[in-house]
Amino acid sequence: MTDIRRYVFALAPLAAAALWGGMYVVSKWSFGAIPPLTLGFLRVVVGSAVLLGVLGLGDGRSTVDRADWPTFVALGVWVTLTNATQFVGTELTTASEASLLTVLTPVATVFLGAVALGERVTPAKTAGIATALAGTVAIVAGQYDLAAVGAGSLLGVVLLLAASVTWAAYTVQGVRVVRRYSALTAATYATVASVPMLGALSAVELAGTPGGLASLPTDTTSVLAVLYLGVGATATAWYLWYKGLEYVPAGTISVFFFAQPVVGAALGAALLGETLGPGFAIGGALMALGIWVVSRERAEESEEESATA
Structure with a gap:
């Protein structure tokens, strides 16, 4: 595979984060009528159908070793826990809390990657993630009243923190x-x-x-919203997230997660008429810089690996 294709696939998690950012807009339209756990179930049903259909076009079904099925089941557990804790936690907290706590996922992923996989946590990676995190906080602060942080339930906060850890576990174990x-x-x-x-x-x-x-809604808008969650934010995004994992460490792809609130804020302004806060441009620039620092470090490591191969 050429270096250009490798770099393109390594950026796949960025596209996944963009699709997850779109969930913010979709949820504004109709998800209030669907209970959170049921919403999680509907998204994986649609996502599974799409992924199985695509996999069925090849011969992927016959290549899995029986000894690896427990790993896939374990990954399914992490998916279940992530959906349950994230959706219920979001329902119990404020928008500002949900936005801030969700972006702790990259931090948890870097930590688990270092502990479970022995991935290096270099100064450049630490600086890049810290910069991207600062940019994300600036964007969230412009969209929401951070004084409202703490207004949600303690249970909701705990569940969102758990969601950050479980998605990190899904990434690392995968x-x-x-x-x-x-x-x-x-x-x-x-x-x-x-x-x-x-x-x-x-x-x-x-x-x-x-x-x-x-009691579940069956109107066209709700059906389309569920289809977006299942096809876009589940089947496509989860595949793209793992696609990046084929080429770069778990801790490296995690930094792309910071793009999610940026996309959500931009789409909210474009489609819902919301006003972007004054920190959007600065926060977006910091987020992009942080991603570039981490991505650049990996590119240099790849060049060194190729030179010594």
Whole structure:
């Protein structure tokens, strides 16, 4: 594979973060009518169907070693925990809390990558992540009233912190199977494994919801919103996230996660008429600089690896 293609695929997580940023706009339209655990279930059902369809076009189904199935199930557990904690936590907290706590994911990923995989945490990587984090905070501060931080429930804050850790675990534990098989295979079977788990949680949730299953909206806007979550923010984004993992360390791809609130704020201004805060330009520049620093360090490492190969 040429170096250019390698660098392009290494940037795939940036596209994933952009798709996740779009979830902010979609949720403004219609997700208030869908209970959080059920919403998580619907997204993985649609995502699984899309991923299985794409995987079925190749021969990925026949290449998985039986000994690796427990790893895919474990990844499904992390997916389930991430969806449950993130959606319920977001419902219980303020927008500012959700935005700030979610971007702790890269920090958790770098830590777990160092502990579980022995990845290097260099000064340049630390500086890049710190810069991107500062930029993200500046953007969030311009969009929300940070004085409202703490207004949400303590349980919601704990759940969002847990979501940051569980997605980091999904990223780090996925390294081995992603590189042994492919990003598509790993993303597909991890998502499929989460379907019955989230299905069970959804069933319990709907049993306690007035109207149960019949209470779910079936209007066109809600259906399109769920399709966006399933096709765009799940099938496509999760594949792209793992695609980057084929070429760079988990701690390196994690920095692209900071692009999510930038895209969300920009789309909110473009599609919902929201006003971008004064810190958007400065925060976006800092975020981009941080990503560039981390990405540049990896590019230099790749050149050194090629020279010594």
